[in-house]
Amino acid sequence: MSRICRVFFLAGLTALALAAEPADWIWSGRYVITMDAGRRVISNGAVAVRAERIVAVGPKAEIDARFQAKQRLDRPDAILAPGLIDTHTHAAMSLLRGVADDLNLQDWLNKFIFPAESRNLSAEYVRWGTRLGALEMLLGGTTTFTDMYYFEDVVAEVAKEAGIRGVLGETIIGFPVADAKTPADALRFTEGYLQRFRNDPLVTPAVAPHALYTNSDDTLRAARALANKYHAPLLIHVAETKKENVDELAKRKMTAVRALDSLGVFNGRTVAAHCVWVDAGDRAILKARGVGVAHCPSSNMKLASGVAPVVEMRALGIAVGLGPDGPAGSNNDFNLFEEMDLAAKLAKVTSMNPQALPAKDVLEMATMGGARALGLEKEIGSLEPGKRADLIEVRLDRPNAVPVYDPVSQMVYALKAEDVRDVMVNGKPVVRDAKILTLDEPQILQKAAEFRIKVSASLK
Numbered sequence: 001m002s003r004i005c006r007v008f009f010l011a012g013l014t015a016l017a018l019a020a021e022p023a024d025w026i027w028s029g030r031y032v033i034t035m036d037a038g039r040r041v042i043s044n045g046a047v048a049v050r051a052e053r054i055v056a057v058g059p060k061a062e063i064d065a066r067f068q069a070k071q072r073l074d075r076p077d078a079i080l081a082p083g084l085i086d087t088h089t090h091a092a093m094s095l096l097r098g099v100a101d102d103l104n105l106q107d108w109l110n111k112f113i114f115p116a117e118s119r120n121l122s123a124e125y126v127r128w129g130t131r132l133g134a135l136e137m138l139l140g141g142t143t144t145f146t147d148m149y150y151f152e153d154v155v156a157e158v159a160k161e162a163g164i165r166g167v168l169g170e171t172i173i174g175f176p177v178a179d180a181k182t183p184a185d186a187l188r189f190t191e192g193y194l195q196r197f198r199n200d201p202l203v204t205p206a207v208a209p210h211a212l213y214t215n216s217d218d219t220l221r222a223a224r225a226l227a228n229k230y231h232a233p234l235l236i237h238v239a240e241t242k243k244e245n246v247d248e249l250a251k252r253k254m255t256a257v258r259a260l261d262s263l264g265v266f267n268g269r270t271v272a273a274h275c276v277w278v279d280a281g282d283r284a285i286l287k288a289r290g291v292g293v294a295h296c297p298s299s300n301m302k303l304a305s306g307v308a309p310v311v312e313m314r315a316l317g318i319a320v321g322l323g324p325d326g327p328a329g330s331n332n333d334f335n336l337f338e339e340m341d342l343a344a345k346l347a348k349v350t351s352m353n354p355q356a357l358p359a360k361d362v363l364e365m366a367t368m369g370g371a372r373a374l375g376l377e378k379e380i381g382s383l384e385p386g387k388r389a390d391l392i393e394v395r396l397d398r399p400n401a402v403p404v405y406d407p408v409s410q411m412v413y414a415l416k417a418e419d420v421r422d423v424m425v426n427g428k429p430v431v432r433d434a435k436i437l438t439l440d441e442p443q444i445l446q447k448a449a450e451f452r453i454k455v456s457a458s459l460k
Contacts, residue, residue: 020068024427025049027073028060029080029393031407035367035382039360041407047080049389052201052427057383073422073429077397079407079415082382083143083165083390083425084336085370088235088273088294088323090149092129094136095120095451096328099459105241105303105330112459113328117150119458120451121178126151127158128447133327134162135439137334140417143390143425144370144380145334146271146294146323148208148235150179153193156203163430163438165390167271167374168197169208169235172223174215183219187226194230201426204233204376209265211237212256213244217263224265233269233375236260239282240274241305257282266291269375273323274299275313276306283313292319292373295365297342299325307350310343311357314369321370322362337417340366344412359412393422 025048032045034057046063048056056063093113100112126149137145144165147155152170159166170190172183180186190207197205207227209215215223227234239245239256248256257278260266266289273294278286286293295310313320322339325331340362347357371381379388394415396404401419404410423431430438 021055021066023048023050023055023067023069025071025073025389025424026063026067026069027075027080027391027393027422027424028063029075029078030396031079031404032057032383033079033081033363033407033411034384035082035364036384045080047383047389047391049424049427052389054383054385054387054389056385073393075393075395075422077395078421079394079396079411080383081392081394081411082367082380083392083423084141084366085321085374085381086137086142086145086323086334086336087271087292087321087370087373088146088148088296088325089133089334090326090328091133091137091145091147091155091334092126092149093326093328094132094334095125095129095448096326096455097332099328099455101302101332103303105305106243108303108330116455116459117177120455121150123151123154123179125451126154128444128451130155130158131162131439131444132448133334134158134164135436135441135444138162138164138423138425138431138436138438139420139434140335140337141392141394141420141423142334142336143392143423144374144376146235146374148210148273150177152205152208153196156193156197156200156205160200160202161438163202163425163428165202165380165388165425167204167206167233167235167376169206169233171208171210172215172219173210174219183215183222187219187222191226191230194226194232198230204374205230206233206235208235211240211244212260213247220260220263220265224263224268228268231269233271234265235271236265236273238272238275239277240300241303242277245277255279255282257285261285261289271373273325274305274308276300276308278309278313283309283316283318286313287316287318292321292375294323294373295320295343296323296325296331297339297346299323299330301342301346303330307346311347311351314361319369319372320365321373322365335417336366337415340412359406359409362412363408389424389427391424392420394419395421
């Protein structure tokens with residue numbers, strides 16, 4: 001190339017660079033599963049990120065031509081997908097993992113969990129339990145979790161430290177607990193918590209009355225009023241077991257869903273966990289009130305609670321997400337890949353229909369469905385310009401991951417939480433090459449071992 005040609009060539013490159021839009025990151029992969037309205041899957045695609053937002057999604061060649069990125073992550077052997085959304089869990093219960101298994105819900109709660117919590121709960125216990133939970137969730141591709149526990153201000157602090165998004169509900173329950181001696185105390189504590197974390201970029205503070213059967217009617221009404229005062233979500237366990245419905249029918253002559261509706265609990269943004277024992281009338285109420293539902297297949301199976309009518313709820317247009325519940329007996333991990341797989345198969349075997357809840361629907365539940373259930377569908381749940389940059393990269397170079405005929409099916413039925421290699425939340429990388437960037441993993445594991453000794457001693 002002559003000197004003159006070289007000058008013109010370099011000048012052209014400079015002009016292109018100057019014309020390119022700035023981006024902080026470009027992530028690219030063999031497939032980009034967008035979960036947008038068209039459910040596009042882009043082969044050899046890329047995502048451009050600026051600050052905390054996605055600015056473009058498309059073919060890699062187009063994104064590369066349009067943007068000049070400060071940093072890149074190119075994974076030609078991977079799927080890029082929205083971060084997974086957990087719509088119901090109890091993160092700090094990671095420290096009770098396996099403390100009591102193979103029981104029904106009431107025995108599990110009354111004989112083991114409530115006693116263990118009464119003897120061990122503290123702010124520091126919750127801090128380290130939430131760190132352990134957040135560590136597992138992020139490494140497994142969960143970028144948003146919906147929590148219901150005690151000392152939820154501490155849970156929020158850990159979420160910000162870990163860089164994970166959270167819809168975090170302070171539990172209100174009708175007996176003394178570590179952070180509130182009475183429901184009135186819990187409501188006062190919750191109001192301060194709501195005020196502290198209003199408008200936080202990662203934390204959506206919520207009000208979480210535990211359940212209909214663990215709170216008085218007055219407390220449930222007060223919880224709803226408090227949530228509405230701060231435009232916050234209300235999280236609650238609903239119709240999880242047959243016993244709950246039988247008891248309410250005997251007491252009130254109505255189902256749990258009808259009872260909660262009669263109290264006005266659903267008159268505002270609500271996420272109802274489980275919803276196993278809901279009849280057609282109950283489902284109509286959930287639809288009419290715009291209640292989001294958290295389907296917890298592992299938990300409902302392990303506690304023999306029953307099978308939620310997910311297909312019927314989705315057919316009505318109810319927003320249904322997925323949740324692993326708490327890892328202490330109802331489920332012993334936070335694995336949303338496992339929940340996707342189980343949700344699909346549970347629907348098929350109970351309906352004797354192999355087409356029930358196909359892979360595309362289950363992946364929707366773990367992403368956009370979860371976002372809708374939480375009322376966050378304008379912010380998260382899909383890879384689209386303007387959305388928060390919550391995305392994961394899942395490797396396709398392992399024996400369980402090849403060959404690939406359908407990337408969506410691969411996500412649900414073949415890939416595992418352990419195949420997640422990179423995670424970004426709100427525009428910031430939090431996992432790189434399957435290593436956490438925000439938490440001290442060895443220290444967390446050591447603390448978990450120390451708490452195991454304390455918990456074991458307290459149960460003797």
